[in-house]
Amino acid sequence: MALVLAPEPPVEDWLDALDAQVKRSPSFFDGRPVVLDLGALPIEEPDVAGLLQRLNGRGIRIIGTEGAHPSWQGLEAWAPLHANSTRPARPIDVPDESRAPPASMEGTSLLIDQPVRSGQSIVFEKGDVSVVGSVASGAEVIAGGSIHIYGALRGRAIAGLTGNNRARIFCRRMEAELLAIDGVYQTADDMSPTLRGKPVQAWLAGEAMMLALLD
Amino acid sequence: MATVVVVTSGKGGVGKTTSTAALGAALAQSGQNVVVVDFDVGLRNLDLVMGAERRVVFDLINVVQGDAKLPQALIRDKRIDTLSLLPASQTRDKDALTAEGVTRVIGELREKFDWVICDSPAGIERGATLAMRHADTAVVVTNPEVSSVRDSDRIIGMLDSKTVKAEKGERIEKHLLLTRYDSARAARGEMLKTEDVLEILSIPLLGIIPESEQVLRASNLGTPVTIGNPNSAAAKAYFDAARRLRGETLVVKVPADPRSFMGRLFGRRAVA
Numbered sequence A: 001m002a003l004v005l006a007p008e009p010p011v012e013d014w015l016d017a018l019d020a021q022v023k024r025s026p027s028f029f030d031g032r033p034v035v036l037d038l039g040a041l042p043i044e045e046p047d048v049a050g051l052l053q054r055l056n057g058r059g060i061r062i063i064g065t066e067g068a069h070p071s072w073q074g075l076e077a078w079a080p081l082h083a084n085s086t087r088p089a090r091p092i093d094v095p096d097e098s099r100a101p102p103a104s105m106e107g108t109s110l111l112i113d114q115p116v117r118s119g120q121s122i123v124f125e126k127g128d129v130s131v132v133g134s135v136a137s138g139a140e141v142i143a144g145g146s147i148h149i150y151g152a153l154r155g156r157a158i159a160g161l162t163g164n165n166r167a168r169i170f171c172r173r174m175e176a177e178l179l180a181i182d183g184v185y186q187t188a189d190d191m192s193p194t195l196r197g198k199p200v201q202a203w204l205a206g207e208a209m210m211l212a213l214l215d
Numbered sequence B: 001m002a003t004v005v006v007v008t009s010g011k012g013g014v015g016k017t018t019s020t021a022a023l024g025a026a027l028a029q030s031g032q033n034v035v036v037v038d039f040d041v042g043l044r045n046l047d048l049v050m051g052a053e054r055r056v057v058f059d060l061i062n063v064v065q066g067d068a069k070l071p072q073a074l075i076r077d078k079r080i081d082t083l084s085l086l087p088a089s090q091t092r093d094k095d096a097l098t099a100e101g102v103t104r105v106i107g108e109l110r111e112k113f114d115w116v117i118c119d120s121p122a123g124i125e126r127g128a129t130l131a132m133r134h135a136d137t138a139v140v141v142t143n144p145e146v147s148s149v150r151d152s153d154r155i156i157g158m159l160d161s162k163t164v165k166a167e168k169g170e171r172i173e174k175h176l177l178l179t180r181y182d183s184a185r186a187a188r189g190e191m192l193k194t195e196d197v198l199e200i201l202s203i204p205l206l207g208i209i210p211e212s213e214q215v216l217r218a219s220n221l222g223t224p225v226t227i228g229n230p231n232s233a234a235a236k237a238y239f240d241a242a243r244r245l246r247g248e249t250l251v252v253k254v255p256a257d258p259r260s261f262m263g264r265l266f267g268r269r270a271v272a
Helices: A011-024 A048-057 B016-029 B060-064 B099-112 B126-132 B146-162 B183-187 B194-201 B213-221 B233-245 B260-266
Strands: A003-005 A033-037 A061-066 A109-112 A121-124 A128-131 A140-143 A147-153 A156-159 A169-174 A178-181 A184-187 A200-205 A208-213 B003-008 B034-038 B083-086 B115-119 B137-142 B173-181 B205-210
Touching: A033 A048, A048 A061, A109 A121, A121 A128, A128 A140, A140 A147, A147 A156, A156 A169, A178 A200, A178 A208, A184 A208, B003 B016, B003 B099, B003 B126, B003 B146, B016 B034, B016 B083, B016 B115, B016 B137, B016 B173, B016 B213, B016 B233, B034 B099, B060 B099, B099 B115, B115 B126, B126 B146, B137 B146, B137 B194, B146 B173, B146 B194, B173 B194, B173 B233, B194 B205, B205 B233, B213 B233
Parallel strands: A003 A033, A033 A061, A109 A128, A121 A140, A128 A147, A140 A156, A147 A169, A156 A178, B003 B115, B003 B137, B034 B083, B034 B115, B137 B173, B173 B205
Antiparallel strands: A169 A200, A178 A184, A200 A208
């Protein structure tokens, strides 16, 4: 899942705000693919190529741009992102440092012992998430590591968020709307109907997502 | 000790107002002191379903804003004297509800009644969150349709996080009321099965109300079905649901197809 950065004029102020954010959570951009949305910049923005260099200098890995004006120079290296889907990349909420950690958090795993209801979003970047219960349609579980659902998975499971391609997704009943591991995703439409309602695991083999019955 | 109940669903048109009126009237007929409160400010309906629309003078907003005293706004039912209505305002909108005002009004109602039943508006915005805010118990009204079930799931999540009880770390009691259940369509597999709905929402079942002419007619006549047609299948289901709310344990009956009896009579045609 790519992150979207949308610079706003004046660019200097925007970069300062970005630096402040990076200072608050230094590992926020680590290993994350970033798409740059240039749509908010004025057409006469003189130094877009320079902006890209300065972002790269901050260790931000830009994989593509959106909303660039055709007249701008220096964007060849960052041709518009060829997404393999019509779904637009979604901005991810910046983690709020002031928010207290969940009560049941222990080290690198998070245990949720109640159903994840529609509209709820569980985000845990530090490691694995286990849910004892179901994940409803319209709910999502996002983990830096693997995801374990001891119930029906009817919503979205997004594992390996921080660039972990060895992350896996396990569920006792596969009815997911979307699965993603390290940016590679599948929607319900792409999944084999023989897996529906069954215990399933998902993992990455290279750039392909594999799904198989657990028993 | 009063119990505050919110009747909620997320989705509109599933039967919240009808169920509020029917449950309120059923509880009141068992001798309990009941008030039904319309939180659907701007789109009030409960007064019509209760048949009190011609007696509304002051409303919830007047009381919340301190323009009227609570006893001035309460309307006593003419048929059951332990049943009262606190109507909503039709001319205002949900922004007129303030959190402090609602807290005060619910507190005053708790002192006067055994049951305070709040009819929530559809949606997940201010009106709905304020209606559920002080609830001890929630009745989640759901139709056996996928859209209704998902919206109910969302509401259950909010009940577990946005109510006063939840914020204090206590558990709010939640019950599923399955309404507009059509046994003929269920038999043809055109609706979600009861067990599927229960599996998805995983909260206890309060009752199954059959889709029926009597319920629709009762709403249009301003007579809750538990007053106007107490012997109908729907009214009996509401009476049972009210007894379960009071803590009784009763087996939930799945409404049978009304045509199946005739079907059984004439189903086996002799071959000439």
